[in-house]
Amino acid sequence: SQHYNLSTALRQSWTGLFTFTFILQAPLVLLGLHPAVIAFVFGFNLVWQFWIHTETIGKMWGWFEFIFNTPSHHRVHHATNPRYLDANYAGTLIIWDRMFGTFVEELEEDRPRYGIVKNIGTFNPLKVAFHEWIGMFK
Structure with missing residues (x-):
């Protein structure tokens, strides 16, 4: 999604069955x-x-931000800004990203832009689900 809200969290991949x-x-x-x-x-x-x-x-309390994945950390994960790419993979504990060097702090002066690097411009569920697979096979 190019919008970041609670509905973004509801999309779950169904291709894991395959x-x-x-x-x-x-x-x-x-x-x-x-x-x-x-x-x-x-x-x-x-x-x-x-x-x-x-x-x-x-931002939340310092100790909480240090240990847990928070909205601030997860906005970075969904951002397409170059400095935020490939960062903050945590599900619940952000300490793993800190340990493995994939943690990036959200900056006020570089607000996250959402979507994917090259947006696909469609709501077709088949294209949305498989566009990356097609790209990988090409």
Whole structure:
């Protein structure tokens, strides 16, 4: 979306059915995690992701911003500004981005612009779902 609001959080990929991404969770089960725990964590992450899709909330408390993914951090993730590309991948804990060098702070003087680097200009659900796949195969 070129707009950043709570409806942006509601879009979820349905193409995982074709790519068998659930196989990526198999090692967690093999390590002894109960499938219900994995499902709970997945659900918690979806709920967390919902509330951070807003421009209404600015910066939060320093300690909270240091540990958790916040609206400010997630705006950077969705931004197409060159300095914000490929940053802030966190679902819930931003500390992973800090540890792996993918953290970028949102700057007041460089407000995020949303969308994708080359917007596709359509609302066709098939084109939206598969345009990147087509680009990769080309």
